[in-house]
Amino acid sequence: SAVISQKPSRDICQRGTSLTIQCQVDSQVTMMFWYRQQPGQSLTLIATANQGSEATYESGFVIDKFPISRPNLTFSTLTVSNMSPEDSSIYLCSVEVQGQSSYNEQFFGPGTRLTVL
Amino acid sequence: GNSVTQMEGPVTLSEEAFLTINCTYTATGYPSLFWYVQYPGEGLQLLLKATKADDKGSNKGFEATYRKETTSFHLEKGSVQVSDSAVYFCALKTGAGTALIFGKGTTLSVSS
Numbered sequence: 224s225a226v227i228s229q230k231p232s233r234d235i236c237q238r239g240t241s242l243t244i245q246c247q248v249d250s251q252v253t254m255m256f257w258y259r260q261q262p263g264q265s266l267t268l269i270a271t272a273n274q275g276s277e278a279t280y281e282s283g284f285v286i287d288k289f290p291i292s293r294p295n296l297t298f299s300t301l302t303v304s305n306m307s308p309e310d311s312s313i314y315l316c317s318v319e320v321q322g323q324s325s326y327n328e329q330f331f332g333p334g335t336r337l338t339v340l
Numbered sequence: 341g342n343s344v345t346q347m348e349g350p351v352t353l354s355e356e357a358f359l360t361i362n363c364t365y366t367a368t369g370y371p372s373l374f375w376y377v378q379y380p381g382e383g384l385q386l387l388l389k390a391t392k393a394d395d396k397g398s399n400k401g402f403e404a405t406y407r408k409e410t411t412s413f414h415l416e417k418g419s420v421q422v423s424d425s426a427v428y429f430c431a432l433k434t435g436a437g438t439a440l441i442f443g444k445g446t447t448l449s450v451s452s
Contacts, residue, residue, distance in 0.1 A: 331384040
């Protein structure tokens with residue numbers, strides 16, 4: 224398993240500003256993902272955070288808006304840039320842990336609840 | 341592409357009623373299938389999983405069987421409790437190193 228912490232747990236920001244969310248894992252993991260959960264919606268994958276290289280973004284998400292860093296195997300940051308009220312969401316960090324079966328289980332952090340005014 | 345379709349909610353039941361939440365998927369190959377639960381004010385938790393056809397995942401009285409012929413993974417519970425009130429997400433994973441793909445989620449509300 225994996226224990227994931229995120230900072231901050233919540234924040235209220237003004238439009239046009241940026242917020243950096245930190246994700247820390249208690250063990251080394253290969254795969255880290257960032258998701259967004261808009262109010263009342265499901266989880267949408269933003270990007271896969273690759274250690275030592277640029278993140279891989281899903282359709283509809285771009286690096287200029289959501290820059291991601293992954294300096295080592297236990298830590299990643301997601302920045303939400305030039306925020307607008309439409310960015311109000313819960314942002315979740317997720318990691319994949321290698322298991323004994325044919326799949327690897329994903330664990331989720333507690334999320335960062337962002338409100339943009 | 342790969343996707344998950346869940347029945348629309350909310351689902352409102354009385355305590356001890358039978359629960360079914362439908363989930364179907366579209367995927368290349370043979371994905372692993374999951375049900376996650378999000379209780380009010382809490383994070384996302386894995387409820388159960390199945391990694392190959394005909395596998396049955398079970399946990400806390402919930403069950404789901406991986407049906408390849410109907411590409412389904414319906415969640416069932418014989419007798420729901422008020423404490424089961426939560427949002428339930430069906431999800432798939434196509435292999436190691438790939439990210440989970442989620443359905444839209446189904447809100448379950450159980451009253452006493």
